[in-house]
Amino acid sequence: MKILVCISQVPDTTTKIAFSDNNTVFNTQGVTFIINPYDEWYSLVRALELKEAGVATAVNLVTVGKADVEPVIRKALALGGDEAIRIDADSNDPYVIASEIAAYAKSENYDLVLCGKETIDYNNGAVGPMLAELLDMNFIGFATKVDVAGGVATVTREIEGGEEVDSSALPLVISCQKGVAEARIPNMRGIMAARTKPLKVVASANVAPLSTIVSYDLPPAKTGVKMFTAEDMDALVSALHTDAKVI
């Protein structure tokens, strides 16, 4: 069984967000980039576990990005995985990303494609289901547990107000969230090995975007917290009712 793990490069969680060029460009100056946490902690680690358990034979990593994403994909290789594929394109339209990955994956016969539930930059969560559509595969989103045996995946996923256990024959696309695996830290052997692991660069399929970001903004700053004392709870309740209109 071959697994493909989609890896996205995103700004570190603690990064301060700023925009330039009249708020039309995300300012990457001084920003530290990391592997999207949902891709790293959940889908990548689960894929590695499935390989270690002898269920999967190969774990490949794919990312869509220019050469500047290579340090991040190398870090993903250091955690494990057999080879990485960088598709030489750059976009923040999920349709472009999914189409680029699909164009590559179509001929590779992956049995399982794993994504994170969303990226922490554009928060779309659309690449997984789009990829499923473009590759004509089943899709299960918001997985909290993933098992594979005998060509069938058993997946626990979030539903409104609870959880559901689904099963599906492979091939299948799954988007992963908390619960699927526990985060790992790359060890020295992994880091050394990653240096020599193949990082294949694939040409872009030149897919035209269907959406564009016109501009950005920062959320309006909180106007300041209004403080109450513990003896003043009636006033707080009244403010929640009259001013905030939430109760």
Add this chain to the structure above:
Amino acid sequence: MSVIVLAEHAQGSFKKKAFEAIQYASGIAQTLGTSVTAVVLGTASEAALQQLGAYGAQKVLHVSDARLDNLNSRAYTKALIAAAEKEGAKVIIATHDVTGRAVAPRVAARLKAGLIAGAVSHPDTSKGFVIKKNVFAGKGIAYLNITSDVKVVTLMPNTFPVKKGEGTAAVEALSVSFDDKDFGVTVKEVNKVTGAVPLAEAELVVSGGRGMKGPENWGVLEDLAGSLGAALACSRPVADSHWRPHHEHVGQTGGTIRPNLYIAVGISGAIQHLAGVNSSKTIVVINKDPEAPFFKAADYGIIGDALEVVPKLTAAVKKFKESQN
């Protein structure tokens, strides 16, 4: 032409977010000079379907196949596309939740339609089809334009107020020819959280952090939540220490929520926690440390010991509720 909207329900019972999506679609339809068709998949009564008219649907297309009572992204996609083709839809709306987020991108990919995931504004059609959404886990806002002819939008729930109007919708059956492949995902087991308000849908949330000291102190938060009709949540270390179940953990690695009111008790307000809750409309913070970072993100704050403050707040809420009766 028309705007179609996937109206989610459970066995014919529609929740607020379905009405919200229909009303949102109705606003777009008015701008475009067209009508709204709600698409309902699975078992639902005629009466329940007609009621969608009160929220702005002129027509309901009902695909009554009982296999659609559970989400199957392929089958849902096929049904929505059949509806879109029948209506000549230019805009397709769904809710930004576990269902809409599995289906809308599939539909968009099939139709080569641009997608905006998690819209928080109506489209500005003076500049194309420009919609606002939150990015960078709530630390930024982006204005996106869809350039394709057909447009797909998932609406962030709890974004617009819902007003019930008059009118009933005309209900029409839509038959879709499914094949086995469309139901390739089978449901083995369903486990619903019973009793309490499910966190993802809750409009009011009471949340506790490590400052609560231990699970034995959660009674005061349960009382407060009970008096408000709120759901319970917690920070990550609380779930990691098994004081509370993992499905209550919110933040970057846990659930993302967007309630009207988030009351954070004994939570420091680390950025990873804020990532899951900073879109809440109103935030109340109770913390004994006046320097706790959460106060910067809060609308209302109380400096004090949780075990002293929370019972007082609960008493005030009860008093207020009684005065309302």
